[in-house]
Amino acid sequence: MKKAYKTELTRFIFIVLIISALFSCGPSEEDKARARLNYARALVERHDTVAALLQLDSIHRLYPKAVYAVNAAKNLSNELNLDLLQNLGAEIDSVNSKIRALEASFVTEKTDIDRFVRYIPRRQTFNRSWSRSFIQVYLNETGELYISSNYYGKGSLNHVALRVYNGNMDAKTDTVPLNTPYNHHSDFMGLNFEKVTYRNGKDNGVIAFIAENADKRLKAVFLGKRKYYIILEDYDKLAVKEALALSNAFKKKQKLTSEIATLQKKLQLN
Numbered sequence: 001m002k003k004a005y006k007t008e009l010t011r012f013i014f015i016v017l018i019i020s021a022l023f024s025c026g027p028s029e030e031d032k033a034r035a036r037l038n039y040a041r042a043l044v045e046r047h048d049t050v051a052a053l054l055q056l057d058s059i060h061r062l063y064p065k066a067v068y069a070v071n072a073a074k075n076l077s078n079e080l081n082l083d084l085l086q087n088l089g090a091e092i093d094s095v096n097s098k099i100r101a102l103e104a105s106f107v108t109e110k111t112d113i114d115r116f117v118r119y120i121p122r123r124q125t126f127n128r129s130w131s132r133s134f135i136q137v138y139l140n141e142t143g144e145l146y147i148s149s150n151y152y153g154k155g156s157l158n159h160v161a162l163r164v165y166n167g168n169m170d171a172k173t174d175t176v177p178l179n180t181p182y183n184h185h186s187d188f189m190g191l192n193f194e195k196v197t198y199r200n201g202k203d204n205g206v207i208a209f210i211a212e213n214a215d216k217r218l219k220a221v222f223l224g225k226r227k228y229y230i231i232l233e234d235y236d237k238l239a240v241k242e243a244l245a246l247s248n249a250f251k252k253k254q255k256l257t258s259e260i261a262t263l264q265k266k267l268q269l270n
Contacts, residue, residue, distance in 0.1 A: 030066040033062070036062070040076065059073040102242055105122060106120060108120070116141045119141070133222075135164075145244060147203050148196060164218055164232070173198045173206050208244070214240070219232065
């Protein structure tokens with residue numbers, strides 16, 4: 001009986017050892033990490049840097065005991081991030097050059113009630129524009145951009161929207177109701193002033209339409225109880241076009257600055 005028991009026990013131990021040996025024959029953690037590292041290197045060769053970095057950053061999380069591969073992945077990741085940082089630096093230099101060139105068409109202003117510096121097109125300053133009907137563009141240093149339709153004349157329009165057009169092409173703002181903060185009316189010496197401001201996307205594509213068609217003879221109609229038509233001046237169309245370009249440049253600079261800060265933190269450069 002004891003002999004049979006010993007035989008069964010020996011057989012059991014033998015089977016356990018075989019199973020352990022079979023499992024131990026699989027790839028080690030270092031092997032798995034090295035395979036992922038090689039895959040990341042292949043992605044680099046294909047110029048897919050973002051995907052390569054994702055693979056590299058996952059190695060230390062998935063295979064913390066694979067010391068060699070973890071260190072190699074960290075070194076390659078740092079190398080790639082330094083290249084990205086250099087490219088972002090060149091890109092932000094280019095954006096800054098564009099900003100400086102565009103800024104020449106604006107005057108800047110920041111009053112006590114302004115949170116940010118405002119950029120005013122030189123041909124749309126108050127002294128040059130207070131006594132005319134036109135489309136005014138507003139821009140600040142954060143890239144916030146919007147327009148207003150400014151009416152000056154005898155008799156009120158009570159206008160609530162604006163349509164800009166050229167032939168069959170047009171763009172129309174959203175409606176800004178009367179007696180709301182962004183629909184302002186006043187009168188002086190028999191003359192009426194109306195200013196309707198289209199903020200937070202209420203221009204509904206009018207800004208882009210003017211910018212894309214600045215070389216055309218654009219017309220606009222102020223829509224209200226009465227309609228009022230104007231032909232957009234070349235300098236007003238240019239003001240909208242340049243303001244949109246400067247707004248995009250400001251936003252791109254903010255995005256690049258954030259990306260650079262993230263990379264510098266990752267590389268512990270600050």
